[in-house]
Amino acid sequence: MKDEYKPKTDLQKVAYLVEECGEVLAAAGKTLRWGLDSCNPELPPEERETNRDWLRRELVDLERAIGLAREVLDAPEPFLT
Numbered sequence: 001m002k003d004e005y006k007p008k009t010d011l012q013k014v015a016y017l018v019e020e021c022g023e024v025l026a027a028a029g030k031t032l033r034w035g036l037d038s039c040n041p042e043l044p045p046e047e048r049e050t051n052r053d054w055l056r057r058e059l060v061d062l063e064r065a066i067g068l069a070r071e072v073l074d075a076p077e078p079f080l081t
Contacts, residue, residue, distance in 0.1 A: 001064075013068040020058070020065040027055040 007016040030040075031051040039048040049057075070076055 007068060010072045013065075013072050017062075017065040017069045020062040024055070024058045024062050027051065027058045031055050 007013045030038075031054075034051060036052040036055075037050050039050050041048075
């Protein structure tokens, strides 16, 4: 992520979490509808990726956002007990 896009305030970090959750939901929804190995035919061929790769990429972004949210919430350890 470019430095200028990194969330800096606590509210920006929470907003980033919400945004990434939405992107994971979108990728998971398309995956359920069209399958893991499908891709968006409306994208130019050089920009296409499978739903599997899209969902994987979005999960990585969500994990980063969860880490920032943990900092805001003073919860550095995983929430699962």
